Amino acid sequence: MDLLNCIKEAGIVGCGGAGFPTHVKYGGGPVEYLIINGAECEPLLRTDRYIMKHLGEKVVWAAEAVSELLGAKECRIALKKSYTEEIKALESVLEHRKSKVRLAKMDSFYPAGDEQTMVYEVTGRTVPPSGIPLDVGCVVSNVATMLGISDAAEGKPFTDKYLTVTGEVKKPTVLHVPVGTSFDECIALAGGAKSKKYFVVSGGPMMGRRLTMDQASSEVVTKTTSGIIVLPxxxxxxxKSVISIQHMLNRARSACIQCSYCTQMCPRHLIGHPLQPHKIMRKLSVSGDITSILTDKDIQNAAICCECGICEEYACPMGLQPKRVNQMLKGALRDAGIRYERDKDAVYRAVPEREGRKIPASRVAARVGVLPWYDLKIDDCAEFLPTHVEIPLRMHIGAPSEPVVSVGDKVEKGQLIAGIREGAMGANIHASISGKILSVTGERIIIERAG
Ligand code: SF4
Ligand code: SF4
Structure with a gap:
């Protein structure tokens, strides 16, 4: 079987974002640069760093194999200059393999791992607004995706996930657990929460999903879970997460002083996109009815916001939430059937001040209130075999997978339990433990461990 089919059969999806099926991503046009994202964009997470430090051989093997598959002329593993141990580990692998893959060492700023920011950092090219890296000859994949591809080439489907559990837990750690393991079990594996009541972020503190304790209790590890952060x-x-949309809108309308710091520091604005959150805030403040401003070009630019959170967590001196406004506008634009259309004649170039406006990741961590856990040394990895797993059928962009097993069936780890729907974009899903199928719904398949 060729590598592309191995990737498809194994159910590999992008581990660094929303879970775009990798076999679809690699089926596009000519590629000049393959960029492997090892920036570990979000403060606190250590998953990608663990993989680069301890599993670099597999990452580099996959980077070479995917470069060949895509016909990429150049391949860079992009990571931060400050990751000295990871750089040392990868350089040793690259030298040993006499590899053509090179490292791209970036400043330690946020959001260095944003796909479009990374393409600019590595190549100097601006991906056009609402475009994809392939528009400028690039493909970006995460280091964890490379690990999955390396396993796929050895015949192992995507069944287990590396993730970081950190924050207010007794023993912050990296975990390697079957997909479908509960968040509660992951938190227990990190020694448990330090207090009885806590708050959880799935992913990183800037862009991750905010969850109450109760909500977190029904969450499970998916193919895209990169971390679980426990906070007081x-x-x-x-x-901030309990502020209502209406209150947020009222404040946006009444308190914005039009200082434009949100725009000056916006990473997408800085690489040359027409996104200007301060203009969105201004237009919002003069209109009582959101639907009446959806045809406005500045408002439509909300669609190209990457939701990094710099504007509201770092830039705004008034504590306003331009990112949340953009999220709300994106929904309204979708509901109104308005698709983003870029100016075909425009030339998109980074603004000259960009270099001076990169924000150190540590300052972002301090501003968002997670500095106490920023510098934790996390280099352990715990393995775990749960008594049951609940595997969601939607862990990727596209249609949910179609179950191919029934209640009572016995399955072996790695066996296909849900496939790609006919004619749809999607990804295969495999049993992450051996055992018996307890339940099959349109949402999840539950497997009880054998023995
Ligand atoms: S969240 Fe704010 S800073 Fe980030 S891209 Fe969107 S508007 Fe720009
Ligand atoms: S930074 Fe805050 S106050 Fe300044 S323009 Fe942006 S939203 Fe308004």
Whole structure:
């Protein structure tokens, strides 16, 4: 079987974002640069760093194999200059393999791992607004995706996930657990939460999903889970998450002083996109009815916001939430059937001030209230075999997978349990433990461990 089919059969999806099926991503046009994203964009997470430091041989093997598959002329593993141990580990692998893959060492700023920011950092090219890296001859994949591809080439489907559990837990750690393991079990594996009541972020503190304790209890590890962050119940992130949309809009309308810091520091604006959150805030403040401003070009630019959170977590001196406004506008634009259309004649170039406006990741961590856990040394990895797993059928962009097993069936780890729907974009899903199928719904398949 060729590598592309191995990737498809194994159910590999992008591990660094929303789970775009990798076999679809690799089926596009000519590629000049393959960029492997090892920036570990979000503060606190250590998953990608663990993989680069301890599993670099597999990452580099896959980077070489995918370069060949795509016909890429150049391949770079992009990571931060400050990752000295990871750089040392990867350089040793590259030298040993006499590899053509090179490292791209970036400043330690946020969001260095944003796909379009990374393409600019590595190649100097601006991906056009609402475009994809392939528009400028690039493909970007995460280091964890490379690990999955290396396993796929050895005949192992995507069944287990590396993730970081950190914050207010007794023993912050990296875990390697079957897909479908509960968040509660992951938190227990990290020694448990330090207090009885806590707040959880799935992913990183800037872009991750905010969850109350109860919500977190029904969450499971998916193919895209990169981390679980446990925070005090009264942390700034927890407090911000309970502000209602209406209150947020009222404040946006009444308190914006039009200083434009949100635009000056916006990473997408800095690489040359027409996104200007301060203009969105201004237009919002003069209109009582959101639907009446959806045809406005500045408002439509909300669609190209990557939701990095710099504007509201770092830039705004008034504590306003331009990112949340953009999220709300994206929904309204979708509901109104308005698709983003870029100016075909425009030339998109980074603004000259960009270099001076990169924000150090540590300052972002301090502003968002997670500095106490920023510099934790996390280099352990715990393995775990749960008594049951609940595997979601939607862990990727596209249609949910179609179950191919029934209640009572016995399955072996790695066996296909849900396939890609006919004619749809999607990804295969495999049993992450051996055992018996307990339940099959349109949402999840539950497997009880054998023995
Ligand atoms: S979240 Fe804010 S800073 Fe980030 S891309 Fe969107 S508007 Fe720009
Ligand atoms: S930074 Fe805040 S106050 Fe300044 S323009 Fe942006 S939203 Fe308004």
């Amino acid at each position: 119940e009264n942390s700034p992130i927890a407090q």
